[in-house]
Amino acid sequence: MRKIIAALSAIGASVVLGAANETPLGEGDPMEVTDLGGRVLMVEGYGGNVAVGATGEGLVFSDAFLPESAPALIETAMATFDEAPRIVVSTHHHGDHTLGLAAFHEAGALSIGHTFMRHRIAERRFSDYRQDWVEPRAPELLPRMTYDSAFALHLGDQRIALVHYERAHTAGDTVVHFIDADVIATGDIFVNGVWPIIDHYAGGSVDGTLAALDEIIALAGPDTDIVPGHGPLASRADVIAYRAMLDEMRHAVLALQADGMSPEEIAEADPLAALAPDWRAWFTDSADVAAEMAREFARVAE
Amino acid sequence: MLRLVSSIAAAALFAASAHAQTRAFDADIVVTDLGSGVFMLVGRGGNIGLSVGEDGAFMVDDQFAPLTPRIEAAVAEVAGSGDVRFILNTHYHGDHMGGNEEWADRGATIFAHENARQRLTEPQVSSLTGEEEPAADPALWPIITFQSGVNFYMNGENVRVMHVPNAHTDGDSIVYFEGAGVLHMGDVFWNGLFPYIDVNAGGTIDGYIRALDYALTLINEDARIIPGHGPLAERADVIAALDMLTETRALIAEHVRAGDSLEDTLAAQPLADYESFGGGFINTRRFIELVYTDLAARLVLSE
Ligand SMILES: [Zn+2]
Ligand SMILES: [Zn+2]
Numbered sequence: 180m181r182k183i184i185a186a187l188s189a190i191g192a193s194v195v196l197g198a199a200n201e202t203p204l205g206e207g208d209p210m211e212v213t214d215l216g217g218r219v220l221m222v223e224g225y226g227g228n229v230a231v232g233a234t235g236e237g238l239v240f241s242d243a244f245l246p247e248s249a250p251a252l253i254e255t256a257m258a259t260f261d262e263a264p265r266i267v268v269s270t271h272h273h274g275d276h277t278l279g280l281a282a283f284h285e286a287g288a289l290s291i292g293h294t295f296m297r298h299r300i301a302e303r304r305f306s307d308y309r310q311d312w313v314e315p316r317a318p319e320l321l322p323r324m325t326y327d328s329a330f331a332l333h334l335g336d337q338r339i340a341l342v343h344y345e346r347a348h349t350a351g352d353t354v355v356h357f358i359d360a361d362v363i364a365t366g367d368i369f370v371n372g373v374w375p376i377i378d379h380y381a382g383g384s385v386d387g388t389l390a391a392l393d394e395i396i397a398l399a400g401p402d403t404d405i406v407p408g409h410g411p412l413a414s415r416a417d418v419i420a421y422r423a424m425l426d427e428m429r430h431a432v433l434a435l436q437a438d439g440m441s442p443e444e445i446a447e448a449d450p451l452a453a454l455a456p457d458w459r460a461w462f463t464d465s466a467d468v469a470a471e472m473a474r475e476f477a478r479v480a481e
Numbered sequence: 482m483l484r485l486v487s488s489i490a491a492a493a494l495f496a497a498s499a500h501a502q503t504r505a506f507d508a509d510i511v512v513t514d515l516g517s518g519v520f521m522l523v524g525r526g527g528n529i530g531l532s533v534g535e536d537g538a539f540m541v542d543d544q545f546a547p548l549t550p551r552i553e554a555a556v557a558e559v560a561g562s563g564d565v566r567f568i569l570n571t572h573y574h575g576d577h578m579g580g581n582e583e584w585a586d587r588g589a590t591i592f593a594h595e596n597a598r599q600r601l602t603e604p605q606v607s608s609l610t611g612e613e614e615p616a617a618d619p620a621l622w623p624i625i626t627f628q629s630g631v632n633f634y635m636n637g638e639n640v641r642v643m644h645v646p647n648a649h650t651d652g653d654s655i656v657y658f659e660g661a662g663v664l665h666m667g668d669v670f671w672n673g674l675f676p677y678i679d680v681n682a683g684g685t686i687d688g689y690i691r692a693l694d695y696a697l698t699l700i701n702e703d704a705r706i707i708p709g710h711g712p713l714a715e716r717a718d719v720i721a722a723l724d725m726l727t728e729t730r731a732l733i734a735e736h737v738r739a740g741d742s743l744e745d746t747l748a749a750q751p752l753a754d755y756e757s758f759g760g761g762f763i764n765t766r767r768f769i770e771l772v773y774t775d776l777a778a779r780l781v782l783s784e
């Protein structure tokens with residue numbers, strides 16, 4: 180039903196045909212492009228997944244990838260649709276979604292993110308995670324435009340809604356909804372088959388993630404294509420299952436916490452690994468997620 | 482001079498329909514340099530704000546379609562090129578967005594509050610004449626919409642676009658060029674003139690008052706304010722408008738609460754102290770009618 184179309188990699192002419200990747204694509208790996216219909220592509224590459232829509236009045240990208248992979252992403256979409264980049268969204272501030280922005284600015288695109296997403300990278304700040312000061316990113320890596328609550332593009336015959344959800348993966352998340360093409364790019368609020376990151380250092384939370392997933396489930400229909408931040412293309416049913424799994428994990432951690440266990444002890448006990456044995460460890464693993472949840476619930480309880 | 486501009490603009494002020502813009506408008510574009518790459522352009526229709534610099538031109542409102550070549554020449558005069566990258570429509574009225582199609586054809590990306598676009602897509606009933614006006618040509622519709630606000634970071638400026646609810650219409654934006662200290666208020670502020678409250682499009686006098694209150698929190702004594710209509714203003718002019726609106730609201734509300742008819746209210750001449758505001762398109766009588774209509778609908782509901 181879906182056509183996997185050949186794509187050129189950043190480094191050459193290797194062509195990939197076949198099922199979605201089991202492992203994240205690296206710098207030299209070829210991109211994999213899936214035609215979702217309605218003139219929207221899912222591009223999997225170095226940096227995760229990006230949804231690209233053609234509108235007749237320019238291309239709209241849900242994220243920018245990394246500096247090494249952004250140019251090939253732009254070229255592939257331009258070659259497929261014969262349109263120039265018009266809008267590039269940042270679903271959140273993490274580098275794998277945003278460090279490719281300079282190539283998009285050079286190509287003439289307008290970059291858009293949530294106000295917090297830009298604030299996070301435009302100001303010098305002290306990082307509790309690194310225990311050090313972090314300098315602002317270079318101007319060519321900052322979105323030129325930010326929004327607060329909701330935002331809509333009416334480009335050609337494609338309506339595209341940008342929706343912000345509070346404190347989910349970060350405090351500055353945007354979901355990109357290609358309404359006419361029936362495609363939702365979730366950013367990292369939803370990842371498919373990998374252990375999630377819930378970046379509490381940047382305002383993310385488990386409870387916010389669950390609430391955002393509920394909203395995404397409400398936006399989607401049975402035929403909606405869900406492009407996760409990372410991992411293979413998904414359906415509404417996959418998001419529902421993921422939401423149920425996160426909630427189950429939440430209860431598992433809360434139960435141990437009720438027994439008086441500390442976040443460190445909970446990480447040690449690793450109660451979540453058995454719940455999702457198929458999930459791939461990535462930036463995080465099952466013990467990290469358990470500890471992260473335990474810390475959040477302890478903070479909330481204080 | 483001011484009166485002339487207002488009354489000619491009024492001919493198409495309330496028509497978002499394309500045919501209203503085909504009249505042979507012609508006007509010189511008068512450009513005022515406000516510093517830091519920000520300019521005010523006065524032609525015919527709503528006053529234009531313009532920011533120019535290395536990231537391209539950003540324009541607030543675009544008046545009427547036939548004026549586009551002249552506006553383009555004025556932009557080129559100060560920017561070296563007549564290209565405009567972004568246009569923000571402060572609201573849906575034809576004297577503020579009549580040039581949208583021309584500018585979109587020239588490559589501009591046009592923004593507005595979501596209610597402003599929504600009103601362009603549907604027939605509207607004039608708050609003055611009660612006549613139905615057809616939906617605007619789709620070529621005039623802004624292509625990017627927002628709810629609460631957007632910020633642009635360009636030309637070394639932080640350009641803050643903020644929605645102010647239910648003031649002139651239900652889709653108004655004001656635009657603050659933070660670095661330059663210039664605030665473009667669209668039709669939420671008419672300098673020295675009674676403003677038009679488009680009550681059929683969600684406008685209310687309470688929203689006007691809240692919007693001006695809010696504007697005063699943004700600006701200091703040195704700020705320059707571009708009104709939708711009327712000459713360039715300063716903070717004191719906004720305060721004068723706020724005082725007038727607050728007093729008007731109290732005076733007319735008294736009549737509404739007392740159950741006075743519109744005729745009785747007009748006969749009482751409640752705004753005699755503010756006659757000087759009546760020299761524009763909205764004369765004293767019209768203003769009283771609009772405020773009375775607005776308050777009669779809302780006070781009865783809420784009390
Ligand atoms: Zn992320
Ligand atoms: Zn107006």
